[in-house]
Amino acid sequence: MPNLWQTLADDLEANTGRRGWLRGVLAYLYHPGFFAIANHRICHCLVKLGRTGRAAGAILNRLSIFLTHCYIEPSATIGPGLSLPHAVGIVIGHGVRVGSRVVLYQNVTLGAGKPNGSSYPVIEDQVVICTNAVVIGDVTIGRGALIGALSLVRSDIPAGCVAAGNPARVLPCGSVLSRGEAVRRGLRA
Template structure:
């Protein structure tokens, strides 16, 4: 019964986060992300019972059918939504919390051949946009957003928005921060309190507006252009004198 309840929740999540979903039959038959999650759950059941070959065969079948590779050893909480999903890779020791959203081309991978925990831990209500790579055994805090094409190589605080290569925090709880001038420890201290995180842990408040991201490179270029204009005006005044 618990397994059937989880399958129903997986279907419900699609309707909650994809406006294109029209009917239960369409979702069950035509959503490769859902198929990949279901096949993962079967493979994970065998993996936890110390089977080796069977879960990997199921994982390879899922990759062949859906283009999504989820290692059967990964730990995935309820409410995962994979939109489109082609090219997604989730490593063996990756851990995903509740209500995580992944778009196509996302990689939750490692950075070498180290043993043990080598893949990221993703918190609750996290959105990882298309093509983003999260590499290493660090944590991504609750309600964080990872911008499209970003490469994240270090810990991300809760409620942070990360963009760029390498990824850097540009928004904290919706407010701009400057990763150039703000120390890393100060960024971590801005993470939401543990009490409030526990209070919000069960919410399905997933912010999917991953297209509304700041452009730090553009901001820097604008700043340089303003300084150049000031310098040009000073030079012009000196030449007149």
């Protein structure tokens, strides 16, 4: 995994489209998505430093939860370039693994599938998870997949697929049209 500064630079670019230390400071102060993920990165490093680090990480984590309303467990493994465009209500459990360049919209939950918290999802690279989606249990969301809004995912989603619904089902290829394409075909979008 890249070092902390490179990972934060990738997160900054994913959330603001820019790089640089001054932009990073400004984004930390004014961009809730970058603030939440930057605090997770710092907490993730602190919990590895023993008792004092865990205590400092716990305080910073609680402050981040209070200010952003995002619960990101410090022990969750998150790749570089996580984008949180609307960072409110996001929950990422402690056993979750998230790949690089993933986008999570508001109120997304990535959590345990069993009461004892023994099974967590794996989100591969370049996945987009839309508003109010819930991904729970021992499932894998394949690289480049898109999970639709209000979906409940309890089974694996193959790479590059679009899944939606409750429970989520993989949509057939070509069934999702952009608004412009639907208008060109004479359909209502």
